[in-house]
Amino acid sequence: MVAVAVLALAAGGSAQLQQGFYKGKCNGTDVEAVVQGIVKSWFAREPPVVAYLLRMQFHECVINGCDGGLLIDGPGTEKTAPPNLSVKGYEVIAAIKAELERRCPGVVSCSDIQILATRDAVALGGGAAYQVRTGRRDRRRSLASDVKLPSPDYTAAQTTAYYGRLGLSAFDTVLLLGAHTVGATRCAAIKSSRLYAYGGRSGATDPGLDPAYAFVYKTYVCPNVPSSDNNVVFLDDQWSALKVDNHYYRNLQLRRGVLPCDQNLYNDGSTRWIVDLLANNAGLFTSLFPQALVKLSEVNVLIGTQGEIRKVCNRFN
Secondary structure (H helix, E strand, O other), X not given: OHHHHHHHHHOOOOOOOEOOOOOOOOOOOOHHHHHHHHHHHHHHHOOOHHHHHHHHHHHHHOOOOOOOHHHOOOOOOHHHOHHHOOOOOHHHHHHHHHHHXXXXXXXXXXXXXXXXXXXXXXXXXXXXXXXXOEOOEEOOOOOHHHOOOOOOOOOHHHXXXXXXXXXXXXXXXXXXXXXHHHOEEEHHHOHHHHHHEHHHOOOEOOOOOOHHHHHHHHHHHOOOOHHHOOOEEEOOOHHHOOOOOOHHHHHHXXXXXXXXXXXXXXXXXXXXXXXXXXXXXXXXXXXXXXXXXXXXXXXXXXXXXXXXXXXXOOOOO
């Protein structure tokens, strides 16, 4: 069963994308080295950039593909959709783009910069180094009305169906949600669904949440007052929240998943075996997580003469 899943991860993608697409195209500059250097400098002063860039790739690639649409400023763009208002990391992409435009104007797409930057951030955060294919072009479309992201309350079936429409398997989906190992949310996202109104019942706490964790959340992190709504809740234990590792899956085994969509992966037999597999083998997650990210990065990309290469990433040419 595992071998089949690995084969599925390796398949798909766009045959027109290439590893090393920019070699020899940037006036002697190693494009990927420039990206890596800038990401490394950001990481040194702001380690959560790993979470910022991973989240940006998810929010980018599941809406019309990895096309830079999320980067566009202006009224009614993807960036203005409510689920995207808390996305961070745009300054990193802009800094990389500015440096590459200085070295070779009009060559490197914003969508490729996003994928390369995320790859380098994952490695800096303790994940595996991996290769990606480049050659994407930027789409001249960015509409808030297109933004339909998976709900934090989704069942496992709903979550796998959402990613399934992108050509990703259930195994891919469980791997991709492993990005929550460096993720965070706000108390408002869990106060009604898990802590104080489970099942629509006033005062009810989700019985599927580890009671010790529920006590900590209700007492210290998300007390039942409006002023706590914006408090940060890490999706992995705080001491693991900056490290790309498999601790997220081990939390699910202990009924410590923060969002319902996370814990539901373990509550559903169709995905529980995947969680167990990844929780019990740290090396397996480390090796397979990049393959799932690569597969996501090649969803519905533009290539060749499609789209454009933007001069700056936050507006169309």
